[in-house]
Amino acid sequence: MSETVRNYTGATGPLRRRGPVRPRRAVVRALLLLLTAVLTAYAFWSTRDHVPEGRFIPKEQGYIVCLRDILARRAEIGASNLWTALPESPVVNEVARAFRSDLGLPEWLLNNLIGQTSYLTGNRIAYAGDVLFITKMTRLGTLLSRFDQWTPWVQRDEAGGLGLRKLPQRSLYYAVRGRVLIVSSSRDSLIRSLTLLEADAAGEATLQTMFAEAGTQDVSGSLYFDLEDPAGNVLDSAQFAVQIDPEIIRVHCRGALRPGSSEHFGPLLSGASPQPLMVPPPGMVEISANLGKPVRDVFAGLGKAVPWPWLSEAQWQKWEQSSDGPVSGLGQMLTVLLGPTGPGLRLSWTGVDIHEMFPMPELVATADLRNTTAEALFGRLPTAPSGLPEWAAFPHYDAQTQRVYLPMIGGPTLEPTAAVYGKTLLLSSSRRVAESLLAQPPETHLLPQLGNLFVRIRPPEIVKSLVEVARLLVDMGMLPGYTPESFEAAASDWQQRAQHLDNITMVAAVQEGIVSAQLDLSLVASPPGAPPASVPKSLVSGTPSQ
Amino acid sequence: MNRGIALILLVALSRAAFAFEAGAGKAEITPPLGTPLNGYFDRLGRGATRVHDPVWARSLYLDDGETKVFLINTDLCVLNRELRNRVLELAPNVVPREHIILTATHNHSAQGATIRPLLFRSISGRFMPEVLELTARGIVASMQAAYDARKRAAIGYTTTTQEGLSANRRHDGGVTDPQIGVLRVDDADGNPIAIAGNFAAHPTTVPDEDALAVSADYPGFFYQELERLSGAGCVALFFNGAEGNQRCGNPENKDGWARTESVGRLLATRVKEAANGIKCAEAKLQVRYAAPDLPLTIADRLLPHSTILHTLEIGDLLIIFFPGEPCVEIGLELRSRALARGYAAQFTVGLSDDHLLYFAPYVCYSHLEYETGMSFYGPFIEEWFYREFEKLMTRGNPETDRAAPEANTELLEKLRIIRFSGTSYEIGFQRGQVFREDLRKAYQEWVLAPVASRELVPNAGLWRLAPSFIDLSPLALPRLAVGMRPMLAGLSEDVVREIDGVAVGSSLPFDAVWLLQCLGTSAAPYDLADLYRAPYCTMFAAVGDRAGADDVLVGRNFDWKGDESVVIIEHCPARGHRFIQIGFPWSVGVFSGMNNAGVVLCAERVETLGRPGADGPPLELILRDVLQSADTSQDAIASLQALLHVQGYHVLVAGPRDTEARVLEFGPTIAVREPIEGLLLGTDPESPSADEAAQTRYGRLRRLLKEERIIAAAEIETFLRDREAGQQGQACILNDQTRCSVIFEPKNRRVRVAFPEEPGRLGSFAQLSLAEDKS
Known part of the structure; x- marks a missing residue:
């Protein structure tokens, strides 16, 4: 059957007049053309981009997050090892699945509905019920949205003439203004967004300013904390930007301390500015800190910032003076030796000795000896009473090896040891670890970035160590819920997942009440089962210290 | 060639x-x-x-x-x-x-x-x-x-x-x-x-x-x-x-x-x-x-x-x-x-x-x-x-394994009476097999679960330092069991062997069964109320003329907090007396019982008299021992008077002769009470040691008893069914916690037992006899 348009006059055969037909057809064509032009003009006019997204974002929101090009990059993001590295959970699985393949809509439709830039915004960080999702659609997407009310899965909600749409199955409301699509699970939030006075809206200029610094980062945002929000008693506001690449996820963030928090953080952070950070000893967790203060002052400052009873100046003094028993003997050794050191302090968790009397984490610290010498330092320790057995829980100084050690219980893993190591004081919970490190030349490299705190965590090694410890407990029936068999199955999964996340690194700095940080999640790009790739971008290959 | x-x-x-x-x-x-x-x-x-x-x-x-x-x-x-x-x-x-x-x-x-x-x-x-x-x-x-x-x-x-x-x-x-x-x-x-x-x-x-x-x-x-x-x-x-x-x-x-x-x-x-x-x-x-x-x-x-x-x-x-x-x-x-x-x-x-x-x-x-x-x-x-x-060893006669004896169960007028016979070990073994599931359930609920959740683990010393995700049971259970060992001191070997038999019969370790026996008593000092179970009962004796031709009759309502079912077991041990034990599947002990010499023992917890000590066996195990060994009520009284660690109980002891009924009150010292006017109540309602419910319950009982000149088994049945109008709970002789009612007739070596058909309503009495020799 032909789809050619035909006109029937009602006359047939010889009665049909041919003469006047030609001009009538021309008129119809002209009308059709005109109609098409009008419709096209209407389509263009009705889908014109005349309302900016910023018009629908309230000015005083708790947070605004900008998502760039997420849709176009969703296959790439879905393929990231991040999803396999994260602990198994329905939420993670759902998000990963959505990125990888299934948003429930055809690709061409998605590409027309969700623009390159989208915003998530809400009034409270700790409350997800009023989130607005705002994006700009293509003309086609906007045009298609005109017909959505005829589809069975969309209901119309007049809302006093605002013409909302409701997706009952998803409990979502949305509206389209110009080419802007606004979606929310909260009807009230959506209505508020649509009825904002211009003066109450964030506006396009504000958004551009807000996200200009983030550049082409995949996700960026600004957060404004209430006192009740997590971290709200510390931070007033924060900005962040996230870049997701196959091998690394990089987060930059910057937070402004709440003015009132200086009472708590003042002693710790006052006068702090980015400092050179020395590379910490290698370990599963590595920390390098430099707040420009001696360790003792940092301890006292932490005592003001964190409400832990043992973290106080008074406790420090108590430890410093008492060595009665292994625990207070350790306290004395640490306080006496560490007190005058600094400002640089490195701490690493090198492993867990599963062969010790009970599994013990092995820690090693190095602290700058800038303002003191080894002799002065070790001379501060109380002299051991004469006749004390060499295994008594009292800090012993061995002049021959120039080591201080504190016999506690068990073997060398439970024997805190101190020695001078280059220009630092080395302190370890384990004599074994201390001796191993002391046999190597001291580290003199600096991290490439200035900062006050550097932390690197290596999940595969941590998981491996924890599995070994847990296995000991399972063997003795001391880990509820696991038999040796079920534990091995679970542990294998944990270890496989952890192998995808090579390390997590953070560098943070404080200056004039602003805390800035860079967080990198280095993923292993190799397929599961293949040997883990080497660390992609190293922050440790810094320059030698001056 | x-x-x-x-x-x-x-x-x-x-x-x-x-x-x-x-x-x-x-x-x-x-x-x-x-x-x-x-x-x-x-x-x-x-x-x-x-x-x-x-x-x-x-x-x-x-x-x-x-x-x-x-x-x-x-x-x-x-x-x-x-x-x-x-x-x-x-x-x-x-x-x-x-x-x-x-x-x-x-x-x-x-x-x-x-x-x-x-x-x-x-x-x-x-x-x-x-x-x-x-x-x-x-x-x-x-x-x-x-x-x-x-x-x-x-x-x-x-x-x-x-x-x-x-x-x-x-x-x-x-x-x-x-x-x-x-x-x-x-x-x-x-x-x-x-x-x-x-x-x-x-x-x-x-x-x-x-x-x-x-x-x-x-x-x-x-x-x-x-x-x-x-x-x-x-x-x-x-x-x-x-x-x-x-x-x-x-x-x-x-x-x-x-x-x-x-x-x-x-x-x-x-x-x-x-x-x-x-x-x-x-x-x-x-x-x-x-x-x-x-x-x-x-x-x-x-x-x-x-x-x-x-x-x-x-x-x-x-x-x-x-x-x-x-x-x-x-x-x-x-x-x-x-x-x-x-x-x-x-x-x-x-x-x-x-x-x-x-x-x-x-x-x-x-x-x-x-x-x-x-x-x-x-x-x-x-x-x-x-x-x-x-x-x-290659010399001498070959050693053989012990044979596993089988239990003898009889149904008597809807009551499940179980007869165990043999050596103490064999009796225990039969008991362990018959009550295997009850024992294992009780062990799981009263011992394993509270230890795993640390309710039964000291919150002191090194125990306190253990991270909460660690299950301390592998260490705590043996330590708990060792701590209970001294409570074995003073028990006869027969009882210990019976417990050993129960353990083997129920496929549990000896210490597990022992913990079940003594945890209630030993838990009391730690206020582990859920684990602490003991009878608060009504018990009395009519003696002499008041008991008519029977000389001595003992009535007993056995009340118990908890949902365990009572069992009646006839013990026919290889040595000592046969006896009827009224107790629980998990307990080797006797809370009420009578032996074939007519010695009757009933125990009632009286909390005001103090807490049972943990430096000797639980009272019910001692009563079981005494029933097996005592020829007369005087023997039983002498054995019980030698106990130094028991506190917080009244024990009614009676024998077939009218002069033998006594109540031993185990407080800081042991007091012995005799019948007055032919009546002996488990607790004197006017005693300062009686709590309010006991005063009401026993007060009512005394009035009922005094109204009768001759008290026969039929009258005792009536008294045991009594629920005084206006009273509730433990203030009633028969109450919702009554697990069984028993009438002991020592002279005839007869025991009548009735169980509630529903809480607070007693069924008909069935009769057991220890008169005939079933050895």
């Missing part, structure tokens, strides 16, 4: 021509400095700081032409499984693996470090695979040296006395093993290849100030002295005996290392003197090996479920190897059994092939001492060893 005879002769001659062969070798296994030493918690796992004298592995290879065996002594504290397995992997392949007998001297100054399981490391220190390997290779080197040195040899043995070289470490003047066993192996020229001494005492003589010094302790001096006395080429060996509760004596009254040396040298001298008198000859060897399943243990996460047993017979000498530390009483009993079977001598060697900690004999089991506190296979583990070792 001729060829056949020649073949027989050839075989016979070749057998006869084979010479007994033996070889001895030794290798040093001194660990590197820094290795933790085994045996003392006090060292806190610290490493050795010096070597005082070396530690050794010493091996003796014996071959009689048919049987080859390695007998190895090591100067180690224990022979743990990791070490044994590694030695067996590396050992020269010249004897069957079952013929390698590894022993340790129990020296407390040699390496730990070879034990991997976490919970043993508090004693043995950190696990050092390299020390395990070094030790295993040293042991194997001594075996290889012994094998390589094998030559034609002869063997002989003797025994001598130790005269003050050892002492009982728990009791001054306590039991010791007077014997020193001596084994001598000579070469064809009569020169000693090896001399071994067998003597029972802990090698724990190293002075405290040298606690971190490596040493072989007194066996080290024994070796030195014996080899000096015996000349070059003789290897001295030492096998410790049943040393569980034995320490070294100090006959020369020395101090420090001098004492260690004194014991070692004196022992060597006595061994050498005895060895000089041995006439060596060829002997037949027999090695017997078994790997039996052990009795169940509450420490099943710490200890194995099966073990290794060895015996070695050299002619008419029997050597028995224990996989742990038997107390001396066990060694002596086994020796007497061996001698009775026709062996000329017997040596006991402890710490062989495995380490299951200590084995305490029944007589010591309820005393909370180190040896009993480290003994986790029940109070009758000695008998298990006797049976298992007697199975391995």
Whole structure:
């Protein structure tokens, strides 16, 4: 059957007049053309981009997050090892699945509905019920949205003439203004967004300013904390930007301390500015800190910032003076030796000795000896009473090896040891670890970035160590819920997942009440089962210290 | 024909021509400095700081032409499984693996470090695979040296006395093993290849100030002295005996290392003197090996479920190897059994092939001492060893396993009466089988679950430091069980054997069943209300004229918090009285009962009188004991009046004669109450010790009783069904917690029992009789 348009006059055969037909057809064509032009003009006019997204974002929101090009990059993001590295959970699985393949809509439709830039915004960080999702659609997407009310899965909600749409199955409301699509699970939030006075809206200029610094980062945002929000008693506001690449996820963030928090953080952070950070000893967790203060002052400052009873100046003094028993003997050794050191302090968790009397984490610290010498330092320790057995829980100084050690219980893993190591004081919970490190030349490299705190965590090694410890407990029936068999199955999964996340690194700095940080999640790009790739971008290959 | 005879002769001659062969070798296994030493918690796992004298592995290879065996002594504290397995992997392949007998001297100054399981490391220190390997290779080197040195040899043995070289470490003047066993192996020229001494005492003589010094302790001096006395080429060996509760004596009254040396040298001298008198000859060897399943243990996460047993017979000498530390009483009993079977001598060697900690004999089991506190296979583990070792002995009658008796159950007018008969163990076994599910459920709910959730774990000391994600049950259960051991003191062996039978019958460890018996009583001081269950009852007796022709009648409503069902059991024990026990499936004890001598016992908890003490058995177990043994109510009263630890109970005791009914009130002291006007109430309603509900309940009962001049069983039935208008709960004689009503007729040896058809409504009474003899 032909789809050619035909006109029937009602006359047939010889009665049909041919003469006047030609001009009538021309008129119809002209009308059709005109109609098409009008419709096209209407389509263009009705889908014109005349309302900016910023018009629908309230000015005083708790947070605004900008998502760039997420849709176009969703296959790439879905393929990231991040999803396999994260602990198994329905939420993670759902998000990963959505990125990888299934948003429930055809690709061409998605590409027309969700623009390159989208915003998530809400009034409270700790409350997800009023989130607005705002994006700009293509003309086609906007045009298609005109017909959505005829589809069975969309209901119309007049809302006093605002013409909302409701997706009952998803409990979502949305509206389209110009080419802007606004979606929310909260009807009230959506209505508020649509009825904002211009003066109450964030506006396009504000958004551009807000996200200009983030550049082409995949996700960026600004957060404004209430006192009740997590971290709200510390931070007033924060900005962040996230870049997701196959091998690394990089987060930059910057937070402004709440003015009132200086009472708590003042002693710790006052006068702090980015400092050179020395590379910490290698370990599963590595920390390098430099707040420009001696360790003792940092301890006292932490005592003001964190409400832990043992973290106080008074406790420090108590430890410093008492060595009665292994625990207070350790306290004395640490306080006496560490007190005058600094400002640089490195701490690493090198492993867990599963062969010790009970599994013990092995820690090693190095602290700058800038303002003191080894002799002065070790001379501060109380002299051991004469006749004390060499295994008594009292800090012993061995002049021959120039080591201080504190016999506690068990073997060398439970024997805190101190020695001078280059220009630092080395302190370890384990004599074994201390001796191993002391046999190597001291580290003199600096991290490439200035900062006050550097932390690197290596999940595969941590998981491996924890599995070994847990296995000991399972063997003795001391880990509820696991038999040796079920534990091995679970542990294998944990270890496989952890192998995808090579390390997590953070560098943070404080200056004039602003805390800035860079967080990198280095993923292993190799397929599961293949040997883990080497660390992609190293922050440790810094320059030698001056 | 001729060829056949020649073949027989050839075989016979070749057998006869084979010479007994033996070889001895030794290798040093001194660990590197820094290795933790085994045996003392006090060292806190610290490493050795010096070597005082070396530690050794010493091996003796014996071959009689048919049987080859390695007998190895090591100067180690224990022979743990990791070490044994590694030695067996590396050992020269010249004897069957079952013929390698590894022993340790129990020296407390040699390496730990070879034990991997976490919970043993508090004693043995950190696990050092390299020390395990070094030790295993040293042991194997001594075996290889012994094998390589094998030559034609002869063997002989003797025994001598130790005269003050050892002492009982728990009791001054306590039991010791007077014997020193001596084994001598000579070469064809009569020169000693090896001399071994067998003597029972802990090698724990190293002075405290040298606690971190490596040493072989007194066996080290024994070796030195014996080899000096015996000349070059003789290897001295030492096998410790049943040393569980034995320490070294100090006959020369020395101090420090001098004492260690004194014991070692004196022992060597006595061994050498005895060895000089041995006439060596060829002997037949027999090695017997078994790997039996052990009795169940509450420490099943710490200890194995099966073990290794060895015996070695050299002619008419029997050597028995224990996989742990038997107390001396066990060694002596086994020796007497061996001698009775026709062996000329017997040596006991402890710490062989495995380490299951200590084995305490029944007589010591309820005393909370180190040896009993480290003994986790029940109070009758000695008998298990006797049976298992007697199975391995080639002389005497073969030992057979115990037969499992079956329970006899009868249904009587809708009541489930169960009759158990036999020895106490057999009765317990039947009970365990019949109530297996009830017992296991109760153990799970009252013991395992509260321990796992830490309700039953002390929130103090090191316990408090354990992270919450750790299940402390593997440690806490054995400690809890050990803590309850003293409550066994004072119970008759019959009751303990019955509990043992219950454990075996229900496939639970002895300690599990024991915890069920005593946890209620012992939990009371800790306010563990859910675990604490005891009867608050109504009980009374009518005596003399008030009881009419019956002389004495006892009525009893048995009230109980909790949802357990009451059972009625007729006990027909092999000795003592038959008795009816009204109690619970999980409890061996009696809360109400009567024996065939007409002795009636009923117990009622009176909280105002105090809490039951945890330094003796629960009252209900004592009542069960008394019912089995008491011929008269006077016997029962005398037994009960001797109890010092019981508080917070009233016990009604009655007998068939009208003068015998009494109530014993167990408060800070024991008060005895007699009937007044022919009536005896469990609690005097006017007594200050009666709580408000008891005052109401017993007040009502007294009024009812006083209204009747003659009180027969029919009247008692009526009283037991009474629910006073306007009263609720425990204020009523029959209340929602009443689990059964009982009327005892001691004169007729009859018991009538009724159970509630629904809470607060009693069914009809059924009658049981103890009059006829059912034995």
